[in-house]
Amino acid sequence: MQAKAQPDPRWTRRRTEKQRRLAQVREFADGAVLRTGSIVEVLERLIGPGDRVVLEGNNQKQADFLARALARVDPERVHGINLIMPSVSLPEHLDLFERGIARRLDFAYAGGQSLRISQFLQDGLLEVGAIHTYIELYARLFVDLIPKVVLVAGYTADRQGNLYTGPSTEDTPTLVEAAAFHDGIVIAQVNEIVDDAGELPRVDIPGAWIDFVVQADKPFFIEPLFTRDPRLITPMQVLMAMMAIRGVYERHQVQSLNHGIGFNTAAIELILPTYGERLGLKGKICRNWTLNPHPTLIPAIESGWVESVHCFGGELGMEDYVAARPDVFFTGRDGSMRSNRALCQLAGQYAVDLFIGSTLQMDGLGNSSTVTRGRLTGFGGAPNMGHDPRGRRHPTPAWLDLIETDDPLARGHKLVVQIVETFQAGGKPCIVESLDAVDVGKGSGMPLAPVMIYGDDVTHVLTEEGIAYLYKARSVEERKAMIAAVSGVTPIGLTHDPRRTEALRRGGLVALPEDLGVHRAEATRSLLAAKSVADLVAWSGGLYNPPAKFRSW
Amino acid sequence: MQAKAQPDPRWTRRRTEKQRRLAQVREFADGAVLRTGSIVEVLERLIGPGDRVVLEGNNQKQADFLARALARVDPERVHGINLIMPSVSLPEHLDLFERGIARRLDFAYAGGQSLRISQFLQDGLLEVGAIHTYIELYARLFVDLIPKVVLVAGYTADRQGNLYTGPSTEDTPTLVEAAAFHDGIVIAQVNEIVDDAGELPRVDIPGAWIDFVVQADKPFFIEPLFTRDPRLITPMQVLMAMMAIRGVYERHQVQSLNHGIGFNTAAIELILPTYGERLGLKGKICRNWTLNPHPTLIPAIESGWVESVHCFGGELGMEDYVAARPDVFFTGRDGSMRSNRALCQLAGQYAVDLFIGSTLQMDGLGNSSTVTRGRLTGFGGAPNMGHDPRGRRHPTPAWLDLIETDDPLARGHKLVVQIVETFQAGGKPCIVESLDAVDVGKGSGMPLAPVMIYGDDVTHVLTEEGIAYLYKARSVEERKAMIAAVSGVTPIGLTHDPRRTEALRRGGLVALPEDLGVHRAEATRSLLAAKSVADLVAWSGGLYNPPAKFRSW
Structure with a gap:
């Protein structure tokens, strides 16, 4: 299965760059587990200017801890990213544009933030790449919007990064696959970290697809969008x-x-x-x-x-x-x-x-x-x-x-x-x-x-x-x-x-x-x-x- | 996450039936590993008459060991199944109809077997459910063609069922998901079984999605369909x-x-x-x-x-x-x-x-x-x-x-x-x-x-x-x-x-x-x-x- 020789470095730039970035955050990680308090510094080291970054915001589940952390990075270090989100719904998502951290937005849905997107667009703070239907956006992650970094949310992880996403699996496997299999970097925030896979209710995403897990400061936000009284x-x-x-x-x-x-x-x-x-x-x-x-x-x-x-x-x-x-x-x-x-x-x-x-x-x-x-x-x-x-x-x-x-x-x-x-x-x-x-x-x-x-x-x-x-x-x-x-x-x-x-x-x-x-x-x-x-x-x-x-x- | 009480048995018929069938083959398995020589008997016990059965036949990769075994089951015990295959390409796939084991075929492509499908259709040995495009067929696995049993192929498994599908991942994750998450039974043939996940090159499908792995008598068949001289x-x-x-x-x-x-x-x-x-x-x-x-x-x-x-x-x-x-x-x-x-x-x-x-x-x-x-x-x-x-x-x-x-x-x-x-x-x-x-x-x-x-x-x-x-x-x-x-x-x-x-x-x-x-x-x-x-x-x-x-x- 493996190449006979070491791959030619001219054809492994993504992999080399990933390894370079990962090396810069080893001090904040114990294996696959990142320290919660280091997340802003970690994102500053893992994300480069202009990168394509997927931030999981779904219809319901939100990688909100990672969104808040990303909104706090130093725009001198991380700026002009192309933010890719299925659903834009938290104030932090737009703060990224206000602070110059993100510049271009590719998305499928914006609920509560639709007014602010309009406003930012007029003010020149934000460019819309395109508005998509969900699976069209996923499709592009494998063609012309291949991400460098993917930030997602799950319920529970073990220390090897195996992920339990539970009832709210939603978009996570597809977003992760786009990076995990093209030398992108994947970070999952979770509500809880357990020692090993045996303590997880089940494995929804194998640990080898995830670079880092980090325990969020509080359980991820989820909204009951489909309840009609x-x-x-x-x-x-x-x-x-x-x-x-x-x-x-x-x-x-x-x-x-x-x-x-x-x-x-x-x-x-x-x-x-x-x-x-x-x-x-x-x-x-x-x-x-x-x-x-x-x-x-x-x-x-x-x-x-x-x-x-x-x-x-x-x-x-x-x-x-x-x-x-x-x-x-x-x-x-x-x-x-x-x-x-x-x-x-x-x-x-x-x-x-x-x-x-x-x-x-x-x-x-x-x-x-x-x-x-x-x-x-x-x-x-x-x-x-x-x-x-x-x-x-x-x-x-x-x-x-x-x-x-x-x-x-x-x-x-x-x-x-x-x-x-x-x-x-x-x-x-x-x-x-x-x-x-x-x-x-x-x-x-x-x-x-x-x-x-x-x-x-x-x-x-x-x-x-x-x-x-x-x-x-x-x-x-x-x-x-x-x-x-x-x-x-x-x-x-x-x-x-x-x-x-x-x-x-x-x-x-x-x-x-x-x-x-x-x-x-x-x-x-x-x-x-x-x-x-x-x-x-x-x-x-x-x-x-x-x-x-x-x-x- | 879990239901507060034991689910009402009127709503767990699929799960109960799966457990009943699994219990009948425990004697042939060591944990998740089935004995190669027992595969025909195992299929006879796991598959019921009229079941919807997905048999992995892709454009290239074939679950051919499982196809041959299925063609050898006793039609008195297993008959009239609705066979679901992305690609029908081996003689055994049609033998299933000749022997009465399968009755109805839902498929997307038939290469070398297209003549025989036509003939069997005329002879009344086979009914075509429908001819699909690939992802339309996958889509129906989650709607009106939900399978009872899914038979797939991978390169390597560990003894917990974790699967390495390697370069030929193809349709496997999608076929497996349809059964693994709806109380269907999943069996994967592999070329090699190793002791644990650490010996796998990587995990493509988590072990908890797979009920059984079985070492095939020989490596799965794969055809170079895309090589043009x-x-x-x-x-x-x-x-x-x-x-x-x-x-x-x-x-x-x-x-x-x-x-x-x-x-x-x-x-x-x-x-x-x-x-x-x-x-x-x-x-x-x-x-x-x-x-x-x-x-x-x-x-x-x-x-x-x-x-x-x-x-x-x-x-x-x-x-x-x-x-x-x-x-x-x-x-x-x-x-x-x-x-x-x-x-x-x-x-x-x-x-x-x-x-x-x-x-x-x-x-x-x-x-x-x-x-x-x-x-x-x-x-x-x-x-x-x-x-x-x-x-x-x-x-x-x-x-x-x-x-x-x-x-x-x-x-x-x-x-x-x-x-x-x-x-x-x-x-x-x-x-x-x-x-x-x-x-x-x-x-x-x-x-x-x-x-x-x-x-x-x-x-x-x-x-x-x-x-x-x-x-x-x-x-x-x-x-x-x-x-x-x-x-x-x-x-x-x-x-x-x-x-x-x-x-x-x-x-x-x-x-x-x-x-x-x-x-x-x-x-x-x-x-x-x-x-x-x-x-x-x-x-x-x-x-x-x-x-x-x-x-x-």
């Missing part, structure tokens, strides 16, 4: 959920799927055991999921609807419940969940029938974006899940059902459903004439507007008014008319011609609730299998342990 | 390579790419250091690759063209060369290569500017397939790499260069290039009126024709006649005319109207060699930086060690 679900969302089940899931026999994060899709999850059950759909739809462990899925799981759930990441409070349902969830030998965002995004792209999600703005052609004026939020997983994967070749009933021609070279289509209320809270229309993203793109000097999901990938638009079956549209003009027909009294909706809408209904291109056998009068909160977080806890037999902010009892 | 490259292929460089790579500034397996693309690799160098393109194009370690890439690497190569799998004979060029290739701490087909397919999908590959048949709209009458070959990675990834959001010069509108909501496009000689050896046209795949699909009862790459994903068709810039076509009719213009004297080519072709040339929709500044007279084998396998060995400084069948000196 059923008390906040409105009757209108119940109506939309009923339409989704009858007009999309039942009609196309949707067996595998991904749900977005909103209350609309939480409502769908919560009426499967009531409305779905009454329609006799159990076992016929919604069997295999790619989804974070949403607490609102508990009643459907307990009622026997769900065969499997593969997860991108974990969800705070769901650990014990997941561990007690290993037939449904992916778990390790130790019993705790294994999530894996790269594989779950792959599954959500190539292996599911349907993606359904919401957005902040959608235009009259179905293009949508969460990037609005002054906020550079990024896209997360939506572009990956919300498009038709044209490399897919295996058929399923739902995928085939979208074929509208008898061309023998036709192919099926993934169901990409935009579920939007025509107006946001506060009376701002969600369906608009032009996306803010178009102006933001121009204003930020981006080569293209930051569109999250493109209209030509969307197969269905579902609003409280009805469903537009966009995959049936025979022209762009018809597509526009179909969206207008379900856009209510938004500016786009007001352009619709009632006679045209009637014709679209007769042709099956648009359906109102009554066309689907959905009774508006039934659309009340009483259809929700759980009406509160306390109900979810009860459904779980006490296994779900909601974070304090969701406890109201 | 430069002696067989024709002047016509050199001409096409020159056109590719000038008319595609230079024109669109292609920086990251994947090459198919054919002689045409090998010719491109071999004229980069001569023709490409003379054009002053070094450093400007072809910097970052997703590619198996093609021996024909050696001269370009040695001449400083190649910044990085991430590999799907390894290539026999390239081990020492790769280990000596760690700045270019991904290697582990032990110095040997790390390949990873799942991540490399992801990289080849989302992170590269261009895919260029050949096919056996292409129709007048650019649809292509390697499935021809009597051969169900499958697709491998081509559908994944040969489509426009619509979830991509990051721009590169090449990707942006394909935008033909000033719509602010436009997006770029991946370059998908079909490089085909108009006729195959033997005078059969490659460009045909209708793909055999259409009839095969109908004849085999498939819901859709098995198309490898769809014409609407193809941006360029390159033949010895010229290049059709299909992304510029304004209608299907124009697209057809453009393909006809470069289709020579095939039936499709004969439909072209010379005056129309002139107009297409003037409009920049079609280019002949002279339009690209490519001189036909220069297209000789003297442009090849290496003209034989011996030349490749010389370029490598003796590090490349070609398999015997490629040695002619």
Whole structure:
């Protein structure tokens, strides 16, 4: 396996440089274990100016100790780095730019920091390399964004660097692989260090992939992003959920799927055991999921609807419940969940029938974006899940059902459903004439507007008014008319011609609730299998342990 | 992390069943190590009728010892399994169906066994679940094809099951993860078992993910699929390579790419250091690759063209060369290569500017397939790499260069290039009126024709006649005319109207060699930086060690 001779040094520059840097921090380490208090000095010695540095910030799990330490390095020594982050969410992430430590940002999602990114961009403190969808960003780590240093987080390590990442494995294995196998440097912060692998619940990442582990000053930050309190679900969302089940899931026999994060899709999850059950759909739809462990899925799981759930990441409070349902969830030998965002995004792209999600703005052609004026939020997983994967070749009933021609070279289509209320809270229309993203793109000097999901990938638009079956549209003009027909009294909706809408209904291109056998009068909160977080806890037999902010009892 | 109480047995059926099966084979194992001679009996006890079983057969590496053992189980005990294989390539794989042990096949590629699959399908011995592209098949392992048993191959294991997969990591981590984290059973055959992890070159897969390791009766079979002997490259292929460089790579500034397996693309690799160098393109194009370690890439690497190569799998004979060029290739701490087909397919999908590959048949709209009458070959990675990834959001010069509108909501496009000689050896046209795949699909009862790459994903068709810039076509009719213009004297080519072709040339929709500044007279084998396998060995400084069948000196 090994080269016969010592490799020629002209071809081992990365390895030589890594060894040079590692030698400079040996004094702060006992084997693979770094002293916590030395971390700032260590980062100053391990990271060079202009380096590509991956800092693990996921949807949920944050390498926050390392982020804080990096924000404290001397900008005279470390500056101008190209920061690569799946999700930018802590103030420290932006402090890096304010202090000049980082200069260029490649990312996929920015939640709470989206305002500040916009501001820094305008102030010239920050350049955006690109906004990505998650797995596109991972993909580039092996091609044209190969990192020099990768900083990640895990629960527990042993003294050889073996890592237990537990329910929140998320992006860690993929980020680590990019550096571990190309002479990059990997540092993992952990909550606890044990003596040897036997004391770890399990090994998620082998120690030989990790250069250093360091015990963080406090457990890593993790946010319950996927918990939706059923008390906040409105009757209108119940109506939309009923339409989704009858007009999309039942009609196309949707067996595998991904749900977005909103209350609309939480409502769908919560009426499967009531409305779905009454329609006799159990076992016929919604069997295999790619989804974070949403607490609102508990009643459907307990009622026997769900065969499997593969997860991108974990969800705070769901650990014990997941561990007690290993037939449904992916778990390790130790019993705790294994999530894996790269594989779950792959599954959500190539292996599911349907993606359904919401957005902040959608235009009259179905293009949508969460990037609005002054906020550079990024896209997360939506572009990956919300498009038709044209490399897919295996058929399923739902995928085939979208074929509208008898061309023998036709192919099926993934169901990409935009579920939007025509107006946001506060009376701002969600369906608009032009996306803010178009102006933001121009204003930020981006080569293209930051569109999250493109209209030509969307197969269905579902609003409280009805469903537009966009995959049936025979022209762009018809597509526009179909969206207008379900856009209510938004500016786009007001352009619709009632006679045209009637014709679209007769042709099956648009359906109102009554066309689907959905009774508006039934659309009340009483259809929700759980009406509160306390109900979810009860459904779980006490296994779900909601974070304090969701406890109201 | 752990559930507070023992999980309810109604939700741990997979785990209970796994424990039951494991208990039945304890007598054949010493810890994680199975006795070689007991393997048939062990498989009979571990696999149940109708189980979903993944058998590792990759493009190159084969779990052949386990395949032979599986073919010898008693069909009274093990029958009707759903066999899941990335690549079906050994006679034993089909023997499983002949003996009734397997019934249903889900796969991505079948090389040497494609004839027999067709025959068995007709004879009713085999059902095809679906033909997939590789990562689509992996994706389903986490959704609706979750396996009960996974059988893989590695080089070396220790007695705890820690696995060294070395240069041929390929699909193994992904296949193992699907079972290891959902109470499936994992068995790895290895060439050698050592006492503990310290004796392994490195750990590629943690022991806790593997239930059993077993020493194979002989080292696993591996085939040098990506070695192309430069002696067989024709002047016509050199001409096409020159056109590719000038008319595609230079024109669109292609920086990251994947090459198919054919002689045409090998010719491109071999004229980069001569023709490409003379054009002053070094450093400007072809910097970052997703590619198996093609021996024909050696001269370009040695001449400083190649910044990085991430590999799907390894290539026999390239081990020492790769280990000596760690700045270019991904290697582990032990110095040997790390390949990873799942991540490399992801990289080849989302992170590269261009895919260029050949096919056996292409129709007048650019649809292509390697499935021809009597051969169900499958697709491998081509559908994944040969489509426009619509979830991509990051721009590169090449990707942006394909935008033909000033719509602010436009997006770029991946370059998908079909490089085909108009006729195959033997005078059969490659460009045909209708793909055999259409009839095969109908004849085999498939819901859709098995198309490898769809014409609407193809941006360029390159033949010895010229290049059709299909992304510029304004209608299907124009697209057809453009393909006809470069289709020579095939039936499709004969439909072209010379005056129309002139107009297409003037409009920049079609280019002949002279339009690209490519001189036909220069297209000789003297442009090849290496003209034989011996030349490749010389370029490598003796590090490349070609398999015997490629040695002619």
